Amino acid sequence: MNHNYLFLIFSLCFGMSSINLAQNFSDVKMIIHPVSKNVSYIEGRGGNIGVIHGEDGVLLIDDQYAPLTEKIIDAIGTLSSKPIKFIINTHMHPDHTGGNENFGRRGALIVGHENVRSQMRIAGYNQTPPFVTFSKDINFHINDENVHVFKVPNSHTNNDSFIKFSNANVIHTGDVFRSESYPYIDTNNGGSFIGTIKVYELLIELCDKNTKIIPGHGKQTNVETVKLAITMLNEIKSRIMSMIEEGKNLDEILSSDVTEDYDKRWDSGRRIGGPDGMLTAAYNELVK
Numbered sequence: 001m002n003h004n005y006l007f008l009i010f011s012l013c014f015g016m017s018s019i020n021l022a023q024n025f026s027d028v029k030m031i032i033h034p035v036s037k038n039v040s041y042i043e044g045r046g047g048n049i050g051v052i053h054g055e056d057g058v059l060l061i062d063d064q065y066a067p068l069t070e071k072i073i074d075a076i077g078t079l080s081s082k083p084i085k086f087i088i089n090t091h092m093h094p095d096h097t098g099g100n101e102n103f104g105r106r107g108a109l110i111v112g113h114e115n116v117r118s119q120m121r122i123a124g125y126n127q128t129p130p131f132v133t134f135s136k137d138i139n140f141h142i143n144d145e146n147v148h149v150f151k152v153p154n155s156h157t158n159n160d161s162f163i164k165f166s167n168a169n170v171i172h173t174g175d176v177f178r179s180e181s182y183p184y185i186d187t188n189n190g191g192s193f194i195g196t197i198k199v200y201e202l203l204i205e206l207c208d209k210n211t212k213i214i215p216g217h218g219k220q221t222n223v224e225t226v227k228l229a230i231t232m233l234n235e236i237k238s239r240i241m242s243m244i245e246e247g248k249n250l251d252e253i254l255s256s257d258v259t260e261d262y263d264k265r266w267d268s269g270r271r272i273g274g275p276d277g278m279l280t281a282a283y284n285e286l287v288k
Ligand SMILES: [Zn+2]
Pocket: 091, 093, 156, 175
């Protein structure tokens, strides 16, 4: 099969999935979940959008897909009439950065870690990358809040940041942490299973019992859910290590019941957030 033919097939598949996605967006509803006095998150389709609003304007964390921009703006309009000044990208994925172009055109400054920008280019994404990048961390002083954005070690991807609202005691974790499914490890873009466990440990250190966690996907939660998740990941890690020692290969691990007792709580039933991707990432790192 020559390359042109492959490209044609790829284009057809990709084009069709884009059309399907576009049709489905009309049904998407934006749900605003209040988190604290002037911090909320918006659930629509794609990653949870963090919002802080007040006299200085609006700052958003992530912006979902491009066809949802008007719905997002309408939802924010119910919270504030001030302009959307800043958008922070937690990481590169299109369900978090798809609105960058639309919001950028409306005058928002799009900010992200430098790896968001470089990895989007490496991966061939057509989303607009952040205009302003940072190498380690950056602070926004807005609406009487200190919004601290800092890169975490490779975990979901190689370009994940956490965002901490110091006064409100809120942390947006991007997709490193999902409150209702297994972590999705994007190994094509530098993600790491071991790194995910390390970043969960870091997240626990950053939290006290009152810290409100906005996950990349799933409902708002607190440090107890992270503790539950890290226990699960460490247990699965040790089970996989034992199976590797017994000489089991990846196929045998995937067809085993290694996650069975955790699936009810954590299996999303989908490719992303299901156990297979996580097990594959874990096996490939642990077998070395
Ligand atoms: Zn993601």
